[in-house]
Amino acid sequence: MFDDHSPIYRQIAEQIKADVLRGVLVAEEQVMSTNQYAAHYRINPATAAKAFQHLVDEGVIYKRRGVGMFVSADAPTRLRDEKRERFFTDVLEPLVAQARTLGIPAADVVTHIQQLFENDDLGEGR
Missing domain, CATH: 1.10.10.10 (Winged helix-like DNA-binding domain superfamily/Winged helix DNA-binding domain)
Structure with a gap:
């Protein structure tokens, strides 16, 4: 552990x-x-x-x-809100910066993310 x-x-x-x-x-x-x-x-x-x-x-x-x-x-709600905020700062902002560096259009990133959300193999809430 x-x-x-x-x-x-x-x-x-x-x-x-x-x-x-x-x-x-x-x-x-x-x-x-x-x-x-x-x-x-x-x-x-x-x-x-x-x-x-x-x-x-x-x-x-x-x-x-x-x-x-x-x-x-209120712990579950507060923790989820904190994690969501950090997600945008720690994950999404660097992802957008990397996509820009690689010349990937925003629409392609959005389409790929939508496909990942729709993929049954990922499961909801992970």
Whole structure:
């Protein structure tokens, strides 16, 4: 699950965010405790706690005293909105710049994207 590209606590936080976006974790659902998470993935509990605190600070999860951590009610919508905004900045803008460099007309790019969306092999929501 973990690689050497970024700190483990960030990878944990990103995995939990991805689970929220995919619907694996839904709004108001309880998430594993930091100790359970640490035991399951064989990591230092402090690392798991740092990841969870990062998610609390971002408003993705919240603590119910004496009960545990839960997915925030607005987390799925907020995460999706943030990802959509980054998609345009991080993916679409460089794609358009590359197409211009290669002399690909905008209409060709749009047509190709539409074909990809219509392709059954890609599946919806991926």
